[in-house]
Amino acid sequence: MTLAPDQIVVPAPVGCTDRPVLHQRGQHEVFCGLTGIMWLHRKIQDAFFLIVGSRTCAHLMQSAAGVMIFAEPRFGTAIMEERDLAGIADMNDELDAVVEKLLKRRPEIRLLFLVGSCPSEVIKLDLSRAAERLALRHNPDVRILNYSGSGIETTFTQGEDACLAALAPSLPAEPETAPATLMVVGALADVVEDQFARIFEQLGIGPVRFLPARLADDMPPVGPNTFALLAQPFLTDTARALEERGATILQAPFPLGAQGTTAWLKVAADAFGISDETFEAATAAPRARAERAVALHKPGLEGKSVFFFPDSQLEIPLARFLHQELAMELTEVGMPYLNKTIMAPDMNALPDHIQVSEGQDVDEQLDRCRAIRPDITVCGLGLANPLEVEGMTTKWSIELVFTPIQGYEQAGDLAELFARPLNRRTRLEV
Numbered sequence: 001m002t003l004a005p006d007q008i009v010v011p012a013p014v015g016c017t018d019r020p021v022l023h024q025r026g027q028h029e030v031f032c033g034l035t036g037i038m039w040l041h042r043k044i045q046d047a048f049f050l051i052v053g054s055r056t057c058a059h060l061m062q063s064a065a066g067v068m069i070f071a072e073p074r075f076g077t078a079i080m081e082e083r084d085l086a087g088i089a090d091m092n093d094e095l096d097a098v099v100e101k102l103l104k105r106r107p108e109i110r111l112l113f114l115v116g117s118c119p120s121e122v123i124k125l126d127l128s129r130a131a132e133r134l135a136l137r138h139n140p141d142v143r144i145l146n147y148s149g150s151g152i153e154t155t156f157t158q159g160e161d162a163c164l165a166a167l168a169p170s171l172p173a174e175p176e177t178a179p180a181t182l183m184v185v186g187a188l189a190d191v192v193e194d195q196f197a198r199i200f201e202q203l204g205i206g207p208v209r210f211l212p213a214r215l216a217d218d219m220p221p222v223g224p225n226t227f228a229l230l231a232q233p234f235l236t237d238t239a240r241a242l243e244e245r246g247a248t249i250l251q252a253p254f255p256l257g258a259q260g261t262t263a264w265l266k267v268a269a270d271a272f273g274i275s276d277e278t279f280e281a282a283t284a285a286p287r288a289r290a291e292r293a294v295a296l297h298k299p300g301l302e303g304k305s306v307f308f309f310p311d312s313q314l315e316i317p318l319a320r321f322l323h324q325e326l327a328m329e330l331t332e333v334g335m336p337y338l339n340k341t342i343m344a345p346d347m348n349a350l351p352d353h354i355q356v357s358e359g360q361d362v363d364e365q366l367d368r369c370r371a372i373r374p375d376i377t378v379c380g381l382g383l384a385n386p387l388e389v390e391g392m393t394t395k396w397s398i399e400l401v402f403t404p405i406q407g408y409e410q411a412g413d414l415a416e417l418f419a420r421p422l423n424r425r426t427r428l429e430v
């Protein structure tokens with residue numbers, strides 16, 4: 001079914017309640033935006049991510065990737081040496097030479113991202129000009145873009161946001177006369193993307209496109225008739241960049257668990273004028289499967305308390321899922337950054353008494369966590385080990401980004417990710 005844009009019903013924006021938010025401005029304990037390359041390079045199959053950074057950046061990527069020695073990965077680091085940092089060598093010439101060599105050796109690359117790092121920013125290497133210069137040379141065989149993964153004041157999921165925001169201006173333009181299209185925004189595992197595509201097809205919503213696409217030449221067009229549904233909550237800059245191209249963002253909760261997925265799909269269905277009967281027919285069976293899968297884990301999780309340190313920016317939608325669908329007790333929900341517009345539907349579903357915090361002051365937050373002694377603490381890798389040593393049960397937040405957790409078929413797996421560490425501790429204590 002295709003619809004004219006004036007037939008689309010954009011839901012009225014939901015505002016946040018006047019919930020007090022604790023703003024913290026102290027030390028952060030997070031990975032930098034380079035980490036996003038770990039899942040983006042798998043998603044866009046003919047893209048390459050060239051980090052312009054130091055040996056530290058290369059080591060981070062190697063350890064995060066688990067050292068892929070058997071496969072040639074689609075990312076690498078152009079390492080800046082001391083003479084580059086001291087301004088003795090011309091970094092632009094060196095970068096051009098590295099890119100030439102790379103593209104000669106890897107002719108399958110169709111999209112190259114130059115990814116900035118702390119060192120390239122410190123010496124003010126202008127990667128946007130480098131990308132423009134190199135793009136002229138390699139057009140039309142390879143598209144060359146740039147973004148920053150530098151990490152001093154960012155968190156790791158912002159790498160994806162910066163990457164997709166860099167991609168947005170280069171997306172093909174959709175003509176004003178085109179029918180309304182739905183764009184699902186945010187990297188999803190291919191299996192999840194295929195499940196959502198099938199449900200949208202059963203709902204009769206179309207055409208539906210995904211950003212990022214799996215191939216550089218298949219990136220979705222965008223224009224005034226594009227209606228964008230965010231699949232990830234950390235895409236503030238991408239949403240803004242798509243709006244600048246004329247797209248309308250549909251505000252929705254995020255598709256975690258049976259209820260979250262239903263609410264997310266319903267926003268799209270209502271916008272595209274899908275009847276309640278059709279929605280029910282398309283979603284009833286997978287929703288029931290998801291509810292059953294989640295219910296299996298409820299006995300082990302119900303009433304258990306959970307504390308979120310700010311890390312992945314998935315914290316508020318996850319808290320909504322754990323509270324609404326598994327009856328867990330929320331204590332503090334920390335977010336690195338809080339976009340109240342994007343988060344409003346999930347945030348409004350949280351109970352009033354819990355502490356929502358933004359930013360980090362790690363020592364003070366550790367004190368609050370120790371005072372509460374929650375049954376499970378969701379945090380970054382750097383905090384997990386010390387807390388485990390103190391006898392607390394933890395869940396690595398980065399695992400929730402690497403694992404497919406969105407959609408009906410993954411709802412049970414998502415619940416299990418929280419149940420498993422609690423079960424393990426119970427077994428250890430027996």
Ligand code: SF4
Pocket residue numbers: 032033034053054056057058060116117118119149150151152
């Ligand atoms: S924080 Fe900066 S220096 Fe460290 S790995 Fe990330 S980009 Fe490189």
